Amino acid sequence: MRVETRKQEIIRVAATLFKDKGYSAVTMRDLAKAMGIKAASLYNHINSKQDILKDIIISLAEEFTAGMATIMASQVSSLDKLNQIIALHVNIAGRNTDEMASLNNDWMHLEEKLEYYLQLRENYEANFRSIIKQGIGTKEIIDLDPDTILFSILSTLRSLYLWIPDHEDYNPNQFAAELAEILLHGINK
């Protein structure tokens, strides 16, 4: 089975609506209308609105966690790890632009899974920070506050979901390289 189930279709359409208006502002009737059915019919496929959000966010968060684990295990320089992280974000964001909006903007509306999500995020950022610190230790990276460096890079990576849909002709690999150039080497000539 390679085809999308009705449930997956609902979740995908929900993500596009969530991207534009946010989870709280999208009603089940909005979602139903976008699907061409009545709101009650949605419940033949999904359990609740909350469940849709959970499916969108948790699967994405776990994909980032898995990607980071691979990077942490690779035996390369800190700078190369940062390059891999940038490529990871470009890759995941490129395949999930709508879903990334929910991950970034609606995670606080998770209920049962909120704590789990926060654990994944803290773990991800801790790994990211440790790579930066290691790079500072080996003098690959300038000796500035690791939190500020992390904040700066991660802010840009988190916003990729906004940039990508406006540049449909972009080449992921080339774009990741250009972004790495800007983030790691700066823009000053």
Add this chain to the structure above:
Amino acid sequence: MRVETRKQEIIRVAATLFKDKGYSAVTMRDLAKAMGIKAASLYNHINSKQDILKDIIISLAEEFTAGMATIMASQVSSLDKLNQIIALHVNIAGRNTDEMASLNNDWMHLEEKLEYYLQLRENYEANFRSIIKQGIGTKEIIDLDPDTILFSILSTLRSLYLWIPDHEDYNPNQFAAELAEILLHGINK
């Protein structure tokens, strides 16, 4: 009159609630409870929920517009203009962390003022982009896609409202300088 009016107090408290849950998820009863009064009492001071959002966002957007106008008029290098922009964001975000959340996350819920807001934003970004292009022209800035450079820097500047409250001891001027170092010269040693 230097003291806060009741209306200003309501708007300020609303901004803190909007920051945590977003405009759509905050009810007038939530806001009333945070103020220690009943929801109906809010309407002795404000016209509507929408009006609160408008006040928060438009005044901030106009402050950015004014700041950008000053920078555009200054006769300095492109790189120095970028430094001024970074300082502008650190300054405004530092004094309005809660309000910045609405500007970033809830602008799409503006109704009558949505078009006006979008005009201000487009104008702001056009000025920002022109500074980058000029810098590329004078070889101050590397010759990469101006849109990508703008995206990268602006993503970080837009996220400042998240960084600042977690670092209460920060020195705005020193922080702006450190951020400029990272954004303009990169982190690679």
Add this chain to the structure above:
DNA sequence: AAGATAGACTAACAAATGTTAGTTTAATCA
């Protein structure tokens, strides 16, 4: 003291919201 004002209250509203129950229809499988 009288009047005005600021700012709270109760009561109520129409509309919107997430969801459930039970039913119908059309396609698939034995």
Add this chain to the structure above:
DNA sequence: TGATTAAACTAACATTTGTTAGTCTATCTT
């Protein structure tokens, strides 16, 4: 063919939501 299933429907529900109307009270102003 008959049974099963996937997926839609109508109707309704209990809450929640933003807001209005009208009232009361305490504090200023004249």
